[in-house]
Amino acid sequence: MAYEATKDQLEAFQKEHDYLKSKLELGKEILWLTQEECIKAGPDVAETLGLIHKAMEAHGKKRYEMPAKIGIHPYEDVFYHAMPAYVPDSLACGVKWIECYPRNPKDFGLPQTTGLLILNDIMTGIPVAVMDSAWITAMRTPALTSLAAAALHPDAKTFGMFGCGVQGTGHVRYIVKALKELEKIYIYDVRSENMDRLIQEVEGEVSVPIVKAASPEELVANCEVMSSATIILRDPLKVVKKEWVRKGQTIIPCDLNTFWDPEICRMADKYIVDSKEEHKLFEGMGYFPDGLAPITCETGEVIAGVHPGRTDREELIVCSNIGISVCDMVMGQAIFARALEQGIGRILPL
Structure with missing residues (x-):
């Protein structure tokens, strides 16, 4: 274009x-x-x-x-x-x-x-x-997640982060600037030491309490808005099960279709992506083995006010941002x- x-x-x-x-x-x-x-x-x-x-x-x-x-x-x-x-x-x-x-x-x-x-x-x-x-990359990725969260779920009181590496730490730093009513952050990583490191790195900068979730299911059960920055693979890991998610949640992954059960995107009332062209490109490369869910709009359209984004508190929304240049x-x-x-x-x- x-x-x-x-x-x-x-x-x-x-x-x-x-x-x-x-x-x-x-x-x-x-x-x-x-x-x-x-x-x-x-x-x-x-x-x-x-x-x-x-x-x-x-x-x-x-x-x-x-x-x-x-x-x-x-x-x-x-x-x-x-x-x-x-x-x-x-x-x-x-x-x-x-x-x-x-x-x-x-x-x-x-x-x-x-x-x-x-x-x-x-x-x-x-x-x-x-x-x-x-x-x-480490700075702009959590910024976009946080802006999307603010546009789609501004009154959220809980946020959950899967993956506690560089990106996970960045997300915790940024989300407190974007979600003004945030009261608690849940984090989860397969390595407990990564969670400890994240908490230590943001100490003094993030005043919102940070809770180390004992399992992915516990994080999902307690959070209104969630993100994930884990490994990116062609075959979905399906760590988060579709049975765990519920109406009214906002899911903003940074790791394509890897971490979440792909059916969650199809269950969503709105499936939003940062770039339709790039998601279709990745679909052709095999990263969405069952195909993309129908796309509602792009993240930038919501942030720019071109598309309304969330229109009902009970909507389940997935907003996939894989990074755009x-x-x-x-x-x-x-x-x-x-x-x-x-x-x-x-x-x-x-």
Whole structure:
């Protein structure tokens, strides 16, 4: 889907181009940002929520261009994804190249998720920045879950998180900023030490009580809104059974169709996804063995107010967000702009 820029946007592209020429020798230099430098120049939780809201609003109003991510799969349990996007309202244009190796922490002592993000000058297409994308991914993913939760279930008093790694910890940090009436958070991980680590990492930052659930069923029984950030596999694990869920709950997974019984999506009164094209792509790759449930709308349409989302307290809603690159590019552009302004990073020959 191509997007034709407005006159105001074209003028903004020219202004940005002129600014970049004052900072870099375009075509001969790029700004290189390490993960530590991305964090230094990057937005905090509140700023990230604002940036991702802007990105999803653009997505919901179709003010973007973003083909479905493509990938390669050297092993059955891993993936590499190329994720381009163009968001003119944010002067953001580029691509993220990201890999996920669930075995890395145990087998090699390396992160599960790594990657790079490249930004381009919209006026000329010249690459202007290369930066770490793992931290960006870790920040934007829980931001989208939290914004979706606020749009679909703003009065929720309980939230449950399956998976207590980097993403699970991020979700706990973000959800307290989005659900203003939250009274309790339940967490569950197959490794008890991961739950302890999560609680320790957010201590002093999250004042809402955090409860370690003894089982997945206990978490489901006690929570109005739930999310999951676990492993991504083609064959569903069906850890959460369809018999456990009930009317009035909101389920916002980040791990495709892996953790939940696929029948839950079909039981839902509304099945919402961040990108129809990307979910259909994954369906063709075998990640939804029984096929996708009928899709109601996209997450950005709810956040932008284009679609009403929840219209009845008793609706069971599933909102599947597998990660879309409009969010990455808007985050990357914000980090790049601040890094240039503050002199963070290294200018390297192109």
